[in-house]
Amino acid sequence: MNLEEIRDLLQNIKNGNVSIDDGVDKLKELPFKDLGYALIDNHREIRVGYPEVIYCAGKTIGQVKGIIEFMNSKDNNILATRSTKEMYEEVKKICPEAEYNELARTITIKKRQIDITDSYIAIVTAGTSDIPVAEEAAVTAEIFGNKVERINDVGVAGIHRLFNKLDIIKGAKVIVTVAGMEGALASVVGGLVDKPVIAVPTSVGYGANFKGLSALLSMLNSCSSGTSVVNIDNGFGAGYLASMINKL
Known part of the structure; x- marks a missing residue:
């Protein structure tokens, strides 16, 4: 029950539209x-x-x-x-x-319509292999009523691809960067924008990636100010936090 439903229930009990016993049964779920x-x-x-x-x-x-x-x-x-x-x-x-x-x-x-924000969240992946984690972040942000811009495969191995999308990235209210391997994308983006960056390390990478640990440590040690880090493969956490920031 949300606050509006609780108010309606109490009003219906007061008006005699709902019996006290039925009202108590409903309130037991609280x-x-x-x-x-x-x-x-x-x-x-x-x-x-x-x-x-x-x-x-x-x-x-x-x-x-x-x-x-x-x-x-x-x-x-x-x-x-x-x-x-x-x-x-x-x-x-x-x-x-x-x-x-x-x-x-x-x-x-989707049970009810939510007003979609005018501002948007940019979700940026280093590689195509990072898209599943990024998509979890995107779906999370969207179900909470946010506009999302997806930008994929712009990692540092071909950094010119990132610059080609920089206007979209800079226009976002908050940016989610999703990267495996050495996780450098978060530091690069953080050094180019004046918006908060949420870094998501992924378990994508070769052996020394240690299932995302190397990317996690790289992001935690980033010298780009304004960058925060969620746990390995935690697209949901990044999407949730981005939604909170975007709606401030």
Whole structure:
């Protein structure tokens, strides 16, 4: 329940449109709903501005389906990350309007219209191999009502490609840079723009990349001021933070 729904419920109880017993049953779901295997945080949007997001990895198909089935009874838009195609197929049976982004591994269900920002987030990848993580960031930002510009394959091995897109990058309110290998893209972009840069290291790279550790350390040690770093392959975290900045 969001604040508007709570106000409506209390008003309906006061006006006699909803019985006290029915009202108590509804209010029992506040602040969370116990599904036995998950406690759904019904107050998340009231507290932090965005509803709870479902992290699917490690959950069974039945658990993901059950969580989405309950959340689908509410008015919030739904985002599930790290989903499999099999999870999506089961969700589709109970929610035909669910959409699956195979690259991002996300399930989205749009329950209500959100005003889209005039300002935009630029999501920039070093290489094509980084696109799945970038797409997770993009889907996250979009479901939260942000305009997103995707700029792919402009890494430092061919830095002239980056300069060709610099006007779009500079026009963004916040920039997400997604890179594996040595993770240099974040430092380069951070040294060219006057906007906050969120760096996402990816696990893309050869052996000494250590599954993203080398990119993570490079980004953490960046000398470009105004650059922050999220965890390895954490496109969701970058998209969420970018949305918060873009809406300030």
